Amino acid sequence: MRQFIEYVGQKTVSWLDEIGYMSVLFADCIYWILVGKSKKQAVKIADIISEATKIGVNAALISSLLCFAVGVMLAIQGVETLKPYGAESKVITGIALSITREFAPLIVGILIAGRSGSAITARIGTMLQSQEIDALRVIGINPVRFLAAPVLLAMFIAVPTLTVLGDFMGLYGGAVYVSSELHISLGVYFERVLSALSLADIYQGLIKSIVFAYIIAIVSLSNGFQVRGGAEGVGTATTRSVVASISYIILADMVFTFLLNQ
Amino acid sequence: MNDKPVIEVRNLVTHYGNTKILDNINLKIDKGEIMAIMGGSGSGKSTFLRYLIGLNKPSAGSIRLLGKDIAHMSENEMYDLRKEMGVAFQGGALFGSMTVAENVQLPLREHTKLDSKTIQIMSRMKLEVVNMAGFEKLLPAELSGGMVKRVALARAIVMDPKLLFFDEPSAGLDPVVAAELDDLILRLRDAMDMTIVVVTHELESAYKIADRIAILDKGKLLMVDTVENVRNSDNERIQALLNRRSMEEAVDTEEYLKRLTN
Numbered sequence: 001m002r003q004f005i006e007y008v009g010q011k012t013v014s015w016l017d018e019i020g021y022m023s024v025l026f027a028d029c030i031y032w033i034l035v036g037k038s039k040k041q042a043v044k045i046a047d048i049i050s051e052a053t054k055i056g057v058n059a060a061l062i063s064s065l066l067c068f069a070v071g072v073m074l075a076i077q078g079v080e081t082l083k084p085y086g087a088e089s090k091v092i093t094g095i096a097l098s099i100t101r102e103f104a105p106l107i108v109g110i111l112i113a114g115r116s117g118s119a120i121t122a123r124i125g126t127m128l129q130s131q132e133i134d135a136l137r138v139i140g141i142n143p144v145r146f147l148a149a150p151v152l153l154a155m156f157i158a159v160p161t162l163t164v165l166g167d168f169m170g171l172y173g174g175a176v177y178v179s180s181e182l183h184i185s186l187g188v189y190f191e192r193v194l195s196a197l198s199l200a201d202i203y204q205g206l207i208k209s210i211v212f213a214y215i216i217a218i219v220s221l222s223n224g225f226q227v228r229g230g231a232e233g234v235g236t237a238t239t240r241s242v243v244a245s246i247s248y249i250i251l252a253d254m255v256f257t258f259l260l261n262q
Numbered sequence: 263m264n265d266k267p268v269i270e271v272r273n274l275v276t277h278y279g280n281t282k283i284l285d286n287i288n289l290k291i292d293k294g295e296i297m298a299i300m301g302g303s304g305s306g307k308s309t310f311l312r313y314l315i316g317l318n319k320p321s322a323g324s325i326r327l328l329g330k331d332i333a334h335m336s337e338n339e340m341y342d343l344r345k346e347m348g349v350a351f352q353g354g355a356l357f358g359s360m361t362v363a364e365n366v367q368l369p370l371r372e373h374t375k376l377d378s379k380t381i382q383i384m385s386r387m388k389l390e391v392v393n394m395a396g397f398e399k400l401l402p403a404e405l406s407g408g409m410v411k412r413v414a415l416a417r418a419i420v421m422d423p424k425l426l427f428f429d430e431p432s433a434g435l436d437p438v439v440a441a442e443l444d445d446l447i448l449r450l451r452d453a454m455d456m457t458i459v460v461v462t463h464e465l466e467s468a469y470k471i472a473d474r475i476a477i478l479d480k481g482k483l484l485m486v487d488t489v490e491n492v493r494n495s496d497n498e499r500i501q502a503l504l505n506r507r508s509m510e511e512a513v514d515t516e517e518y519l520k521r522l523t524n
Contacts, residue, residue, distance in 0.1 A: 039337070039338070039341070040341070041341075041372075123359075126358070127357075127358075130353055130355055130358070131351045131352075131353060131355035132355050132356075132357055132358070134312075134317055134351065134355060135349070135351060135355035135356075135357070137317060138315055138316075138317070138344065138347075138349040139344065139368065139369045139372065139417075140340075140341050140344030140345065140369075140372065140373065141368075141372055
């Protein structure tokens with residue numbers, strides 16, 4: 001029993017340590033974004049664009065496909081569930097709300113955590129191992145400014161953008177199934193979607209996507225900067241980073257869904 | 263010419279966790295001098311270099327580079343000092359995602375406002391110096407070990423620094439390439455009047471290039487003297503290091519048993 005309590009205590013302390021490290025890293029990123037220019041170490045627009053391309057543009061196709069599939073899936077489940085009550089036509093409201101509020105941001109978040117989060121951790125971890133981070137510092141380049149800040153900003157741009165794209169694709173996926181199953185035209189479908197949706201629904205999804213962007217960037221960066229122990233250490237950190245990002249995303253999703261629907 | 267030493271280390275003490283690594287190091291290096299820091303593995307020579315180039319902060323004592331104490335220096339002063347020093351790391355620490363040319367150009371892009379044509383010419387000049395012209399477009403992964411070290415050297419000298427630090431220039435290279443690098447270091451000192459600190463465990467290389475040799479052993483500075491005097495030293499440990507004699511310490515049986523049984 002005592003061992004168990006000790007174990008829980010140690011885990012809690014190391015978790016708090018981790019949260020502290022992430023907060024400092026975030027503050028450091030913000031610091032360089034704001035005052036970098038006055039210290040001759042501006043965060044370069046070109047770096048942000050190149051990161052945003054890697055995170056966002058290159059993931060646009062796969063993220064659209066996934067959101068489309070989720071839309072189709074929601075439509076099938078919705079129609080099947082509502083059929084016994086003769087309320088199939090209500091399925092459109094269900095699709096519209098759950099895609100924009102929930103599924104588009106969540107699917108995009110999980111996809112980017114797995115796709116870019118792992119890449120970021122592995123890249124920074126490898127650079128640390130091969131003394132590239134030391135080389136940056138010796139040249140006089142702050143690693144947070146050069147490597148971390150562009151990633152953070154790029155996430156804030158790419159994840160919400162992909163979420164908006166995912167909204168469209170998810171709704172479109174629903175449309176394809178619903179229109180053939182319920183024999184209504186796409187025009188009517190989207191009319192009903194628009195009357196069901198308010199701006200607040202879109203915002204809810206966007207607020208979540210910004211929170212997810214923050215989680216992915218900070219978790220993957222801090223895991224990368226804390227890699228210890230060679231190639232195996234990079235592997236462990238990468239796994240940890242993806243699992244932690246996805247866990248935090250789902251937990252944050254729950255909390256924000258609760259808060260935003262009060 | 264300035265009579266004050268370019269590098270001055272006073273009573274340097276450093277710790278790793280609770281273990282003392284470097285113990286009361288005092289060392290002065292003059293302008294235009296080539297100092298070889300030698301010692302077996304675990305002697306603390308790589309650690310010493312990390313402190314000299316300002317990657318770690320000492321527990322006690324001071325390190326003055328070009329007359330300024332790097333332990334008590336503002337971020338801006340350190341940033342300016344970085345322009346005056348170049349470091350070539352043991353594994354090269356070239357940025358894997360950048361080409362040879364981009365690696366060499368990075369310090370210029372960060373520290374100067376030169377236009378990119380000038381930067382290109384300057385970086386090409388440095389690549390000429392290290393006989394790596396024509397390899398600009400290759401990635402570090404496509405280079406051999408000796409080429410990586412030469413590119414790392416080109417990057418270290420691209421800002422025409424007053425201080426050059428070189429970690430293990432000949433480690434892992436065949437004798438011919440190692441000898442070429444030694445010649446290169448000598449040429450650099452003569453042509454650019456640099457002060458050069460080389461950390462090495464290769465005797466031949468140290469004898470050839472060094473004006474003076476500093477020998478570290480178990481975190482203490484055993485001797486700092488000219489090549490001739492170091493060679494003729496009658497200190498047992500220095501002779502062991504120079505003549506590749508193994509240095510088994512007399513085994514204290516009781517202590518040994520205690521260690522085993524803990």
